[in-house]
Amino acid sequence: MPTGNHEATAHADREKKRVALTSVAAAVVLTGGKLAVGLMTCSLGILSEAAHSGLDLVAAVVTYFAVRVSGRPADQDHTYGHGKVENLSALFETVLLLVTCVWIIKEAVTRLFFEEKEVDANAWGFVVIVVSIVIDYSRSRALLRVARKYHSQALEADALHFSTDIWSSAVVLAGLGCVWVADRIGSHWLTEADSVAALGVAGIVVWVSLKLGKRTIDDLLDAVAPRLRESVAHAARVPGVLNVSDVRVRQSGPETFAEITLSVGRDAAFERAHDITTAVEDAVRKVLPGAHVVVHAEPVKAEGENFEAQVRVVAGRQGLAVHNVRVSEENGKPALDLHIEVWHGLTVAEAHAKSDAFEAELRGANAELGRITTHLEPAPEGVVRQQEAPALEKRVKATLQAASKELTPHCEPHDIQVTFVNGEYEVRCHCWIDPAESLEAAHHLTQKLEQRLRARLPKLGPVVIHVEPAPK
Numbered sequence: 294m295p296t297g298n299h300e301a302t303a304h305a306d307r308e309k310k311r312v313a314l315t316s317v318a319a320a321v322v323l324t325g326g327k328l329a330v331g332l333m334t335c336s337l338g339i340l341s342e343a344a345h346s347g348l349d350l351v352a353a354v355v356t357y358f359a360v361r362v363s364g365r366p367a368d369q370d371h372t373y374g375h376g377k378v379e380n381l382s383a384l385f386e387t388v389l390l391l392v393t394c395v396w397i398i399k400e401a402v403t404r405l406f407f408e409e410k411e412v413d414a415n416a417w418g419f420v421v422i423v424v425s426i427v428i429d430y431s432r433s434r435a436l437l438r439v440a441r442k443y444h445s446q447a448l449e450a451d452a453l454h455f456s457t458d459i460w461s462s463a464v465v466l467a468g469l470g471c472v473w474v475a476d477r478i479g480s481h482w483l484t485e486a487d488s489v490a491a492l493g494v495a496g497i498v499v500w501v502s503l504k505l506g507k508r509t510i511d512d513l514l515d516a517v518a519p520r521l522r523e524s525v526a527h528a529a530r531v532p533g534v535l536n537v538s539d540v541r542v543r544q545s546g547p548e549t550f551a552e553i554t555l556s557v558g559r560d561a562a563f564e565r566a567h568d569i570t571t572a573v574e575d576a577v578r579k580v581l582p583g584a585h586v587v588v589h590a591e592p593v594k595a596e597g598e599n600f601e602a603q604v605r606v607v608a609g610r611q612g613l614a615v616h617n618v619r620v621s622e623e624n625g626k627p628a629l630d631l632h633i634e635v636w637h638g639l640t641v642a643e644a645h646a647k648s649d650a651f652e653a654e655l656r657g658a659n660a661e662l663g664r665i666t667t668h669l670e671p672a673p674e675g676v677v678r679q680q681e682a683p684a685l686e687k688r689v690k691a692t693l694q695a696a697s698k699e700l701t702p703h704c705e706p707h708d709i710q711v712t713f714v715n716g717e718y719e720v721r722c723h724c725w726i727d728p729a730e731s732l733e734a735a736h737h738l739t740q741k742l743e744q745r746l747r748a749r750l751p752k753l754g755p756v757v758i759h760v761e762p763a764p765k
Contacts, residue, residue: 308442309445310360310361312439312448313357313360315435317350317357320353322428323346323349323425324343326421326425327343327346328340328347330421344393344396346425346458348386348389348392351389352382352389355382355385356448359379359381360448377512377513377545383505383509384509384513386505387509390499390501390502394495394502397495401495419466422462423466425458425462426458426459426462426466429458432452433452433459434452436452437452440452453501453505515544517542517543521580524580525577525580526540526553528573528576529576529577529588531573532569532572533557533568534569534573535555535556536555536593537554537556538591539552539554540552540553541553541728549584549585551577551581551584551586552586552728553573553587554588554589554762555573555588555589557592558592558602559592559593559594559606566592569590570590600620600659601620603655603659604631607651607658608633610654611654612712613634613647614672615633615634616634617630617668618630618631619631623664626661626662627661628663628665629662629666630666630668631666631667632667633647633648633651633668634671637671645669648669652665685711685718686709689711689746689750692745692750693706693709693742693745700742701738702726702727703727704724704725704726704738704742704760705724706723706724707722707723709722709723710722717752718750718752719755720746720753720755721757721759723758723759723760724738724739724742724758724760724761725761725763725764726760726762727762727763742758743756
């Protein structure tokens with residue numbers, strides 16, 4: 294990781310921890326003050342606020358530890374990082390709040406209909422509520438600022454709690470005010486305002502908890518808004534992309550991951566395909582700033598692909614080089630003249646077999662093709678050409694298939710090809726792997742597969758293993 298990015302991440306972690314720790318301190322002060330005054334005044338509204346703040350204290354402590362853990366980098370066991378810990382923290386807070394509401398509603402109904410309890414609306418009750426409103430306001434603003442800055446759901450949940458406390462405290466303050474007025478004018482019905490205020494607090498908390506819970510569960514289940522997916526797919530359609538077939542987006546705490554599968558013309562050079570995928574990554578990051586983007590490009594036949602491009606695609610697939618390609622028309626059908634370069638060590642019969650295989654595949658791709666005339670020539674000096682090695686290929690297949698069942702993550706090797714090139718054997722292989730696996734885990738797997746091959750066949754030359762997401 295570059296030094297600048299590492300320093301920025303470390304600064305973000307320090308700022309998130311600091312604001313979470315100050316929230317813990319604020320929750321301690323509020324819980325203690327409300328509990329003391331609630332017991333002194335017998336106000337159910339204040340006691341419900343004390344219980345609410347008590348759970349906020351627990352939630353603030355959980356949030357602090359969640360922020361500490363979520364800042365850890367990805368490892369072998371958590372390839373997408375530890376950001377989901379923040380989502381779990383928010384879900385834990387939701388459950389705590391709903392449990393509190395059950396107790397508040399039960400006690401309020403008991404006082405309203407079954408048991409009367411005198412409430413002392415003294416100055417301490419008003420002071421502790423006003424002070425709590427001031428603290429809640431300052432903490433919610435500080436938490437929300439850092440949460441939005443670093444996209445932290447745990448801090449956002451904490452900010453939501455403190456902002457909710459402002460409204461619930463205002464309800465309790467109104468209830469105490471009604472009790473105070475009732476004591477002065479002798480109106481009995483106003484004395485019930487404290488219990489009604491407690492029900493108001495519970496109602497607010499239930500509403501916020503359900504809203505927060507739904508969002509948290511959506512994040513844990515990797516739910517994505519349809520509009521976001523459409524925006525990513527639209528951004529990925531840069532010049533050169535023929536089709537966007539699959540878009541996957543997931544949120545892990547403050548981190549966003551996007552996986553896009555798209556199609557490019559099969560005649561596009563490797564460098565051109567790489568430029569296209571890089572442009573897609575840049576475009577997607579404009580929609581999802583800071584996201585980790587993985588793009589898989591699949592070669593397909595483009596609409597309107599010319600005949601010469603088809604010839605070069607088929608030749609490349611068979612490991613042949615072609616030049617002097619000329620397409621003409623004879624008897625209403627396209628006719629083809631070209632030169633094919635083959636490995637200089639082949640016999641005439643072997644070279645002709647290569648030419649026949651090339652022609653057969655080309656005719657299979659274009660049924661209207663008429664005459665094909667090929668000129669066979671040895672590849673120029675220094676140009677690498679391939680010769681198949683079927684005997685060794687069986688051993689390679691057996692080794693890869695056995696290793697793929699023993700190693701994790703599991704993969705399914707296919708399109709295995711072994712060739713003899715300039716005096717050494719080369720291995721090329723494709724390997725299907727779980728699309729959810731990280732690129733790092735896939736890279737480690739290919740290294741292990743190559744090590745198994747070289748241990749079994751020590752005289753191998755280059756080994757190229759291409760991993761790709763397993764088809765659904």
